[in-house]
Amino acid sequence: MKxxxxxxxxxxxxxxxxxxxxxxxxxxxxxxxxxxSFAMVPIFILAFRWGFKVSILSGFIWGxxxxxxxxxYFLTPIQFAIEYFIAFAFIGFxxxxxxxxxxxxxxxxxxxxxxxVILAIFVGSVARYFWHFLAGVIFWGEYAPEGMSPVIYSxxxxxGTMLGATIxxxxxxxxxxxNAPRLVQRKGIGxxxxxxx
Amino acid sequence: MMEKMIFGRYIPAxxxxxxxxxxxxxxxxxxxxxxxxxxxxxxTYGLLAIYxxxxxxxxxxxxxxxxxxxxxxxxxxxxxxxxxLFFTKEGEVLFHWGAISIYEGGLKQGIFIxxxxxxxxxxxxxLTLTTTPIEIxxxxxxLLNPLKKIKxxxxxLALMMSISLRFIPTLMEETDKIMKxxxxxxxxxxGGPIKDRVKAIIPLLIPLFIGSxxxxxxxxxxxxxxxxxxxxxRTKYRQLRWSLVDTVMLLILAVVTAALVLFRS
Numbered sequence: 001m002k003x004x005x006x007x008x009x010x011x012x013x014x015x016x017x018x019x020x021x022x023x024x025x026x027x028x029x030x031x032x033x034x035x036x037s038f039a040m041v042p043i044f045i046l047a048f049r050w051g052f053k054v055s056i057l058s059g060f061i062w063g064x065x066x067x068x069x070x071x072x073y074f075l076t077p078i079q080f081a082i083e084y085f086i087a088f089a090f091i092g093f094x095x096x097x098x099x100x101x102x103x104x105x106x107x108x109x110x111x112x113x114x115x116x117v118i119l120a121i122f123v124g125s126v127a128r129y130f131w132h133f134l135a136g137v138i139f140w141g142e143y144a145p146e147g148m149s150p151v152i153y154s155x156x157x158x159x160g161t162m163l164g165a166t167i168x169x170x171x172x173x174x175x176x177x178x179n180a181p182r183l184v185q186r187k188g189i190g191x192x193x194x195x196x197x
Numbered sequence: 198m199m200e201k202m203i204f205g206r207y208i209p210a211x212x213x214x215x216x217x218x219x220x221x222x223x224x225x226x227x228x229x230x231x232x233x234x235x236x237x238x239x240x241t242y243g244l245l246a247i248y249x250x251x252x253x254x255x256x257x258x259x260x261x262x263x264x265x266x267x268x269x270x271x272x273x274x275x276x277x278x279x280x281x282l283f284f285t286k287e288g289e290v291l292f293h294w295g296a297i298s299i300y301e302g303g304l305k306q307g308i309f310i311x312x313x314x315x316x317x318x319x320x321x322x323x324l325t326l327t328t329t330p331i332e333i334x335x336x337x338x339x340l341l342n343p344l345k346k347i348k349x350x351x352x353x354l355a356l357m358m359s360i361s362l363r364f365i366p367t368l369m370e371e372t373d374k375i376m377k378x379x380x381x382x383x384x385x386x387x388g389g390p391i392k393d394r395v396k397a398i399i400p401l402l403i404p405l406f407i408g409s410x411x412x413x414x415x416x417x418x419x420x421x422x423x424x425x426x427x428x429x430x431r432t433k434y435r436q437l438r439w440s441l442v443d444t445v446m447l448l449i450l451a452v453v454t455a456a457l458v459l460f461r462s
């Protein structure tokens with residue numbers, strides 16, 4: 001593994017902390033199980049700034065922070081491992097689209113940037129909530145009595161949360177980008193991309 | 198606003214649990230989680246319950262406080278109990294009333310599963326109640342060390358964790374300040390139509406993000422100026438020490454495990 005830049009590491013650490021804090025802010029509640037929060041926004045911003053590896057790390061740190069702070073639901077060991085060590089890290093998959101986003105931002109093609117951003121957010125959210133869905137199936141598979149379908153129940157709860165989070169995060173990030181594109185654009189990125197373009 | 202954002206659940210006290218090394222505490226809880234699944238009858242579940250209860254007592258964390266933090270999860274425990282009561286149809290019918298009938302198997306299953314569930318939650322929250330976040334981070338770092346062999350950036354991860362933990366209070370204060378400033382200008386964060394609430398988020402996030410980019414750059418410069426060059430050969434301010442308490446605690450769990458294996462059916 002190539003050494004990560006110090007600045008990238010520190011930003012990843014800060015943004016994981018951010019995600020944790022935003023999770024505490026009043027979220028939009030739809031029933032006791034489904035709450036839509038925009039806590040993933042910092043990880044997405046980081047993904048667009050630094051790419052896949054940094055955002056995976058940052059997501060992973062977010063999960064660890066939740067554990068260290070004690071803000072966790074421990075239901076079964078497997079569910080716990082999946083939800084706190086894997087799911088959060090997978091938000092980083094949004095970072096796969098970092099190059100086209102940086103490139104388009106550099107060239108000022110706003111409309112195309114937005115399309116890629118929405119795609120990236122969708123991919124990141126699906127990657128994360130797939131694991132929550134799986135954890136839900138495992139949990140209900142272990143604790144629920146026979147005859148109740150864990151798959152459908154988990155799909156409804158996690159699918160609903162995922163769609164809500166995707167939409168809310170997309171809206172927030174689109175608004176952020178149109179107001180302050182420099183949040184995503186990194187200083188001196190032109191030189192790096194210039195070599196490849 | 199700030200009191201809602203109380204963060205971390207550590208409760209300082211002097212107790213064996215508090216004095217344990219974070220490494221052995223994490224190992225202890227992890228082993229307990231595995232051991233719980235050995236229990237399969239009334240005696241073994243009773244034994245586990247007594248062990249957990251004694252652990253909670255010895256930790257000197259007020260019970261009221263523990264249960265208060267578990268309110269939502271307690272509902273989940275209750276919910277699983279009720280589900281099993283009504284839907285598991287095994288053994289003799291104990292109770293029959295109209296369309297509802299409760300079976301012996303259902304009652305047993307329900308009680309066992311909710312007890313297991315409850316004990317698991319109790320022990321894992323005991324870990325975070327008696328260990329500071331930074332101690333947990335140190336413990337996690339040591340326990341993840343074997344992963345270095347597959348080039349997993351353990352040291353970097355631990356460094357990032359401590360940076361995060363250090364800056365959470367700072368970031369929280371800043372968030373609070375900006376939210377208050379916006380509230381003073383008439384912005385509402387927790388009420389009103391969804392559209393307005395989303396719009397209110399933007400002027401909160403932009404200054405926060407810009408501020409932390411600046412801070413990150415400053416910290417990176419400061420660390421480089423002091424010669425930070427990654428993990429190799431760094432020494433530690435907080436040393437972890439394995440002591441008698443740790444060995445005794447793990448031995449007690451070993452005895453409990455042996456008893457569980459002996460008494461399970």
